[in-house]
Amino acid sequence: MTIHETSAIHGMAESDRLRSRRLRNRIRHEAIQLGIVALVVVLLGILAYAVKAGLAEKGIRFSFSFLANTAGFDISEGWTLTSGEGVVPSLAQFSSDMSVASAFITGIFNTVKVALLAIVLSTILGTMLGVGRLSTNWVVRNLCFWIVEFVRNTPLLIQLVFWYFAVVLRFPPMASAAKLYGGLIVSQQGIYVPTLSWSGGVSILSLILVTATWVSVLGAVFDPVRGMRRICIATAVVCLGLLIATGGMTVDFPVANKFKASGGTSISPEMAALLLAVVVNSASFIAEIVRGAIDALPKAQWEAAGSLSLSRRDTVNDIVLPQVFRVVLPSFGNQYISLTKNTALGIAVGYPDLFNIYGTIANQTGHSLEGIIIVMASYLILSWIISSAVYWANRRLNPIGVSR
Amino acid sequence: MITISIKWTRHNLFGKPFDVALSLLVIPGVLWLAYSIFDWALTTARWDIIAASLRVLMIGVFPADQAWRAWTASAIIGAILGAGLGCVFSFKPHHGLVLVLVPLLLLIVDHGDLGNALPAAGVVAATVLGWVLTSYLPLSRKVIPAAAFTGFIVVVAVMAPPGVGLWGGLLLSVLLTLVTSVLSLPVGILLAFGRQSRLSSLRIICTWYIEVMRSVPLILVVYWIWILMPVLAPQWELADVARGMIGFTIFYSAYVAEYVRSGLQAVPRAQSEAARSLGMSEFDINRSIVLPQALRVVVAPLVGNVLDIFNSAPLVFIIGLTDFLRAGQMILANPQYGDRTFEVLSFLLITYFLVGSMITYAARKLEDHMATSTR
Numbered sequence: 001m002t003i004h005e006t007s008a009i010h011g012m013a014e015s016d017r018l019r020s021r022r023l024r025n026r027i028r029h030e031a032i033q034l035g036i037v038a039l040v041v042v043l044l045g046i047l048a049y050a051v052k053a054g055l056a057e058k059g060i061r062f063s064f065s066f067l068a069n070t071a072g073f074d075i076s077e078g079w080t081l082t083s084g085e086g087v088v089p090s091l092a093q094f095s096s097d098m099s100v101a102s103a104f105i106t107g108i109f110n111t112v113k114v115a116l117l118a119i120v121l122s123t124i125l126g127t128m129l130g131v132g133r134l135s136t137n138w139v140v141r142n143l144c145f146w147i148v149e150f151v152r153n154t155p156l157l158i159q160l161v162f163w164y165f166a167v168v169l170r171f172p173p174m175a176s177a178a179k180l181y182g183g184l185i186v187s188q189q190g191i192y193v194p195t196l197s198w199s200g201g202v203s204i205l206s207l208i209l210v211t212a213t214w215v216s217v218l219g220a221v222f223d224p225v226r227g228m229r230r231i232c233i234a235t236a237v238v239c240l241g242l243l244i245a246t247g248g249m250t251v252d253f254p255v256a257n258k259f260k261a262s263g264g265t266s267i268s269p270e271m272a273a274l275l276l277a278v279v280v281n282s283a284s285f286i287a288e289i290v291r292g293a294i295d296a297l298p299k300a301q302w303e304a305a306g307s308l309s310l311s312r313r314d315t316v317n318d319i320v321l322p323q324v325f326r327v328v329l330p331s332f333g334n335q336y337i338s339l340t341k342n343t344a345l346g347i348a349v350g351y352p353d354l355f356n357i358y359g360t361i362a363n364q365t366g367h368s369l370e371g372i373i374i375v376m377a378s379y380l381i382l383s384w385i386i387s388s389a390v391y392w393a394n395r396r397l398n399p400i401g402v403s404r
Numbered sequence: 405m406i407t408i409s410i411k412w413t414r415h416n417l418f419g420k421p422f423d424v425a426l427s428l429l430v431i432p433g434v435l436w437l438a439y440s441i442f443d444w445a446l447t448t449a450r451w452d453i454i455a456a457s458l459r460v461l462m463i464g465v466f467p468a469d470q471a472w473r474a475w476t477a478s479a480i481i482g483a484i485l486g487a488g489l490g491c492v493f494s495f496k497p498h499h500g501l502v503l504v505l506v507p508l509l510l511l512i513v514d515h516g517d518l519g520n521a522l523p524a525a526g527v528v529a530a531t532v533l534g535w536v537l538t539s540y541l542p543l544s545r546k547v548i549p550a551a552a553f554t555g556f557i558v559v560v561a562v563m564a565p566p567g568v569g570l571w572g573g574l575l576l577s578v579l580l581t582l583v584t585s586v587l588s589l590p591v592g593i594l595l596a597f598g599r600q601s602r603l604s605s606l607r608i609i610c611t612w613y614i615e616v617m618r619s620v621p622l623i624l625v626v627y628w629i630w631i632l633m634p635v636l637a638p639q640w641e642l643a644d645v646a647r648g649m650i651g652f653t654i655f656y657s658a659y660v661a662e663y664v665r666s667g668l669q670a671v672p673r674a675q676s677e678a679a680r681s682l683g684m685s686e687f688d689i690n691r692s693i694v695l696p697q698a699l700r701v702v703v704a705p706l707v708g709n710v711l712d713i714f715n716s717a718p719l720v721f722i723i724g725l726t727d728f729l730r731a732g733q734m735i736l737a738n739p740q741y742g743d744r745t746f747e748v749l750s751f752l753l754i755t756y757f758l759v760g761s762m763i764t765y766a767a768r769k770l771e772d773h774m775a776t777s778t779r
Binding site: 029032033036037040047050051054055057058132137139140143144147149150153154155156157158159161162165166169170337341342344345347348355359362368369372375376379380382383384 | 427430431434602603604605606609615616618619620621622623624627628631632634635636637638711714715716717718719721722729733736745746749750752753756757760761764
């Protein structure tokens, strides 16, 4: 009896046995799945019951209806959405007679404001520090190294407290405020920057100029031709200048008086400290990312560019930076997410970000569990937005199959 | 044809103008910082404040009748700190002695009160001893991690009296770091396996847990656990320290899970296939073939995670614990020292930097060790 015959004779039985064993495995698999789901449901049920009992002991009911109540507390800064006239919501300064929900919106607004500013500033500063760490100049290289090393090895919270108590609050009082570059006022009451404000109404000239500025800015950002981009930037600057010259837009310079400054936009001391701490902290992490990416670039790239007699600027712009940028983009995304989470530390200096306002609401209403669900969901959504934006940029820059 | 010849280096990316601009930005700042520090040290430094704050910073607030415990614990922590510093900055011992002699003298002279000055001098002496030992004995460099761990256990078990509210200072930060990094490892490993499981329900649950924990701030998790625990289990009456540790563990196990998962994916599939062909069970394969290799791969990120935990330990201020930062702020809260913000905060920053560099140094040593043992 050969092997061939064996399988022919017992073939039917074998496959039957195999089938039944597969069925058994499948049933077992499903049973385990079901068991896990049931376990989690039971655990969640126990959790919910315990929470409910615990809350009932304190006389609190689990419901989201407190969101519509009047807040009854003030927030030092920040805008919120109100249902102004009609259906279109409008921005307004938060006041204590608004609802708890709009207090949450103010918190989200403040968090997003700091996070966006910090993302832009820390990318610029971090890239400078990272490139500085590779400099041939001994002073620059070592200074950048020690700054990065020091910032990365100390807790962000202490840096924040340091910036607030030892730096920002030690700025000169308003009467003797530092006036930098003619328009920037630095004082204990905060930092004042000049702003552009719209004053042209709806005259045709100003509308045309605004449209032209906007189109040229879009062109400067998205036009693939570098020469065109320069022309676009120049056009944008000229249009903006014309707009200011014709009075369609005015530059609002802050003016320091004895006790307070007027005009311009003010950055509160809390926000300035939080911004400084978060920017410097994440810039040093970004510096490491950038340095790693530049270091990882093969030296042959430089040599090849040199043998083609490309100028230094062309090499950096067309050969080095595009490759570096592709490599660092995903790491930048992670850094942006952790930066956004780090803004929650604003509570240490009293900056009214989402977490700080949640704390106030939880104290005032007692609905800390409902509040935490909202706060967690907000942070989760913020993280998802950032990571999907980075993913989108990554897909655009690294189309599948082109690089690597 | 080629008329320009440039010496190409991959350094100096944007050329000289960039260097100059950065120097103009950075050099004045550093000079100003150095000037103010020297100026402070020479003219206005209150060395007696620094001596008095040593104890508070290291182990927090103790009642007056237990001052001896506090000073002994401070001495042990100082010895460990000094040993670590000697490891990292391997000076010759006389450097250390010279460095420490000045504050020691100032301490005893300035302080006046010999009853307090003696234990403070003891702390300084212990620090010097640690430094000297590590500078002389090459053996001690390998013993340092174990010695540090044992030292802290001794401090915690014997010196620090049991009770809530007495934990504080550097001790709390280090204790929190140790407990969290030890506890989050098994939880993280379980989560990592759960995320790779063939069971879709388990996979989905673990993935969601990790995703949520990785995208909310730690401060939120700690605060949440702190308010949730009494609601969930009012009969337990957990101390604030324990609740803080639970929050940290819950948060950091998600990070550990991601590191471990990357390590698990780095282990060649052939390893588990070979083990399967030997007839090992799935559990045995994962436990004794895959996991050890995976952990060896991710030693570096895991130790980086320990540094991360240490650096976020001050966040426990949100639940009212007296950690290193809070101790510094308590010193500042004393109206006598109210205008010493810059000094005290700089001192805190520098101490954190030194301890953080010690952890980094130990991590590098551990990495080297693991790397050579695999070859």
